[in-house]
Amino acid sequence: MHLKGSHQFNAPAHQIFKMLMDADTLARITPGVSELEETGPDTYKAIANVKMGPVSGSFSGQLEVAEKQEPESFVLKIQQNSKIGNVAADVKIDLEETGAETTTLSFDGKARLSGLLARTGQRVLSGVANTLSKQFFKALEEELENPAHQPA
Amino acid sequence: MTNYIGKAVKRVEDKRFLTGKGRYTDDIVLPGMLYAYIVRSPYAHAKINNIDTSRAENMDGVVKIYTGKDIAESGINGIPTGWQVNFKNGDTMKEPPHPLLVADKARYMGDGVAVVIAESREEARDAADEIDIDWEELPAVANAKKATEDGAPLVHDEAPNNKCFDWELGNPKEEVDKAMKQAHHITTLEFTNQRVIPNAMETRAAIGQYEEATGKYTLYTTSQNPHLTRLLLCAFVLGIPEHRVRVVAPDVGGGFGSKIFHYAEEALMIWCSERLKRPVKWTSDRSEAFMTDAHGRDHISKAEMGFDKEGNVLALRVKTHANLGAYLSTFAPCVPTWLHGTLLQGLYVTPKINVDVTGVFTNTVMVDAYRGAGRPEATYLLERLMDTAALEMDMDPAELRLKNFIPPFDGVEQPGYQTQVALQYDSGNYHAVLKRALEMVGYEKFRKEQAQARKEGKLLGIGFSTYIEACGIAPSAVVGALGARAGLYEVGQVRVQPTGKVSVFTGAHSHGQGHETTFAQVVADRLGIPLDDVEIIHGDSDSVAFGMGTYGSRSLAVGGSAIVKSLDKIIEKGAKIAAHKLEAAEEDLEFAEGKWTVKGTDKSIAFGDVALTAYVPHDYPEGVEPGMDFSSFYDPANFTYPYGAHVAIVEVDKDTGYTKLKRFIAVDDVGNVINPMIVDGQIHGGLAQGIGQALFEGAMYDEDAQLINGSYMDYTMPRADDLPSFEIDRTVTPCPHNPLGVKGAGEAGCIGSTPAVVNAVMDALRPFGIKKDLEMPLTPERVWRHMQG
Amino acid sequence: MVTNKFDYIRAESVDDAITLMVKHGMDAKLLAGGHSLIPAMKLRLNAPGILIDIRKIQELRYIKKDGNKLVIGAGATHHDVATSELAHQTYSMLPEAADLIGDQQVRNMGTIGGSLAHADPAADWPGVMIAAGASVHLKGPDGERSVPAEDFFTGFYMTDLQENELLTAISIPLPPEGTRSSYQKFMQPASRFAIVGAAAAVTVKGGKIERVKVGINGLADAAFAAGNIEKALVGKEPTEANIDAAVESTGADAMVMADHFASEEYRLHLAKVYAKRALMAATQ
């Protein structure tokens, strides 16, 4: 499944980049993620609970940040396993400053599903992706507007 | 009164099905029965680093969990293949092991890894969720052509480039190349004959039962051929004694090929039952069926047909990559080769034909026979070529076919027709079926309507398909030479009971075809007794001596012929007894209407009296054994060759690309017909499946070889409102080489219909120019894109 | 195929159901017709600990006229709506849409409230309710409220329903004279959900379109009102040319879904075709 989207934020790229590199923030804004534990440099153990309509599943696995080009881009590598199937995704995230205080975040990547999710979930996948990315952008926006959440 | 042949006799088997009293495998509950749930690989290709069953083992109701390691350690073999096809250079095909459960590596999504056996279905399922498997995902490949490229993931280390075999048939390549050079026009098509999923409405199920006290094994299974399953199970997989193994295929809810094969779950249930000393049942979920039942078709082909100026076919060249899946299913190697390549003559006088097939392993479910098996692939290829060629050469597609048809021959006065691809057709009048179809459709009138419709911006189309198929696969000596590892005869036993009632035992298995009626008609008609006095017994290896099952439309042509042989023996013996009782010479008797009569007199003795005498032989001819029970093996002299002409009329919605099938006309020649109602029913069902492939059905694998439409929410099954009422008729050209003159009707509908529908859509899209890239199924989006340019 | 273990409670009334939801919290799920939930539970895509069955709450199953509104209880089945003369008189698209949901067996069990609360973007009711200008009535521990259908569907399987709230009814203002409606659906051939569905309610007075409402489902992650069509058509004559022009921008702002039955481009194209078909059927 192709993942693609973009959103404009009222913040400079370096600020967004920094937030995205912060495990606590990332855990807060990533839909479904309930726990993100650093297990090594740029590597996290992630627990996610996805609840969406007819689907509800507990996922666990790894999240890795690679190819960091601060503040322009990085690649998020996700491997999540569950009883209802597994998800593996490589997503490139680009931050492009479109003005002094504006940045366009765009992501482009591919998610691979296996097991039950792959077999039965096709009809709903792009909808899930759309909604999850909307939620992510909204949460990131809120983080950016809330100074209390700025990483040190 | 006892004349049953050719009559639309209502089915004997219906009552139990109509009242909910059918007995399918999953309906059977045995005392002390356990339930099995199979844990399957979520990945198409992955190494198993570790399996932890400890948590699951302690759950409520769990009796035992076995993994692939347990199977391997028990020293049994895997699932064998029933057909061998060698490489062109003479090397034996690659035949990698196919274990009941994998221990080291899964090779397709759905490969069995472990089996949980519990007191209930629910407990087995719950425990399966608690098994932890440490997987290491490997790159996977689903596409047969890509799989042969260098660097593609290897399904089996022992098969370089994933090639199982390569194979060639027909005239030497150079001769075909030469003929092609003479061609005035060459039509070329490159296409995929997509993978379809059989979807018998009853999912597979198996119950293994081992009785320690007697050492007897029983397998209840959803099989089209219980005897072959028993043979493979005993001789190849488990090494258990065949005489102590009973295989029962009770009522079976459709097969369409997918239940011919011996599946791992059958052997596994026996294996588990032997260890646990209790019966164990496994019933496939539909989701599981999607990913474990053998699929059908999946060819990637390039086909070229050369024509002279007048439109006469000069040569045909075909290169096919046939997807076999991850392991070799029972008949897998035979389907794309001997059941496909040999049919590429079609109905046409093509002087030069070369077909080249590569059998390929991929990380997908096994591919094997599906209704038609090889013949639909051949027909699709030929008939798409014909219609495309007609378009390209601006000729009428019906005319082009009529011009190229093999002239009529009856196989008696005129010899059979020898093709360029190994077969000798039995008898046929191919012009007659197409002419009848054109008459039924009102061809000229339709073309006028179509022209008018086009003016109004409506997309009406007509498509043709004429086909020949080979049924009743045989004779054993020939198929043996071609790689079959079993004979392809059939067994028919007729036991006349003392009261004159008749029990018939056949190795052909009925799972919807109505054998209990058709076979009874043959027997009652020949013996001149009421239909009700005949009982057909099938599907139980303890009752029926032996058999090769039902597939390839072989039941009546081969199984029916075996019964007729036994009936002849009954009548012959009866004549001896009758002659004795009537104090007449045997040659002075005639047998008709259920009695032996002394010619020219009214002296006669009824069949029932002769039967009673045979069992109460107090006044009996000398040297004749008591009893009336004969068994015969019939090994056919040749295949039978049904053929036909199908015509589809469609309307395509210009705005959406949605295709509505408006009419479907089928004229088939299946030889003599015993029960026209049942034959019509077989044709209808075949048509729906063939139309399904053209418009709706197709397994989809993503780049990681994940089956992504593995449920009825995503795999489109034809429904009642997707189809019109069919307009069908037939011609009758008897088969000259079997006693009933029958050819077989099970697959005809499925073979002819697919290309007819595709051709009709292409014809409807004619106003958008001639393009060839429309792939099945013809989904609305594909058709819409085609119109967009 | 069996679900995970769960407990089952049958709610006797709406208030009882709310009390039970409050008591059991996130672990509980409401069971109405069950035709989305039970298949998901069988596949183990979902495993609630408790099901609160509201199917037999009689106070939820009705279709009635209440003043200038048609009110449909959440427990009315699709079949109830499909065969309701009242519903037909109000908007013919109501029974039309009901009849296109699933199949007869599904329509006999599935409820309108269940479908709306489930908010499958490919379901048929959301588009129809938006076109009908309906309001969705919700009841929770803190009382009752109602939300316009247009605002109710917030995303993929997401609605404005809050925790412990129950969808009790849908009310539809009776349309002004001269109103006609239609629901047109392009089906996903396997599941028979909508790839695209378009509902249109059009009021024509004196040869001009006075009011028009179009709801589109299947296209984006939630059903939405096609405001652009409404803007383009009000005050115009209901001609094919005007409709053609109006539907051109259908879904322009939508995050269009895609699957193996319909790509983004094709879905968007279908939305235009079906919006037009619905508008044509409601005007010609």
Add this chain to the structure above:
Amino acid sequence: MPTKITMTVNGQSVTKDVDARTLLVHFLRDNLQLTGTHVGCDTSNCGACTILVDGHAVKSCTMLAVQADGSEVTTIEGLSQNGEMHPLQEGFREEHGLQCGFCTPGMIMAAVDLLDRNPDPSEQEIREGLEGNFCRCTGYHNIVRSIQYAAKKINEPKKAVAS
């Protein structure tokens, strides 16, 4: 925790303890040995498990047994009256509306609902009315004929009375 449920099945009252998760189809097959109702899929598409609950066709694989507590259930086994086949059963036999027989009980029960709603359906209405039931054997051709046969058989006496 098992729940006690009571329902009327084919005219007989039954009371049993079942788990909440027991599907109605499993209850009928496993607890009542009414194996005429079949399971053909797991997504409630195929219709093989169709039965009547309180007079309406439902898919018994998508209903919990506990949901049917207090209901009246009719399965294929309960369709014939006094040993006489229902006109639909007769129609399916006369018109060869079945082959392997697996989809047949569900198909017939769906057809009962269909004729109940629309006693004199057109061919198109029959085809649309069967959208919830798959048959892989017959191509539906003879199923349509079977239902037409039954409709005629049911309507004829009524028409005779009317005239």
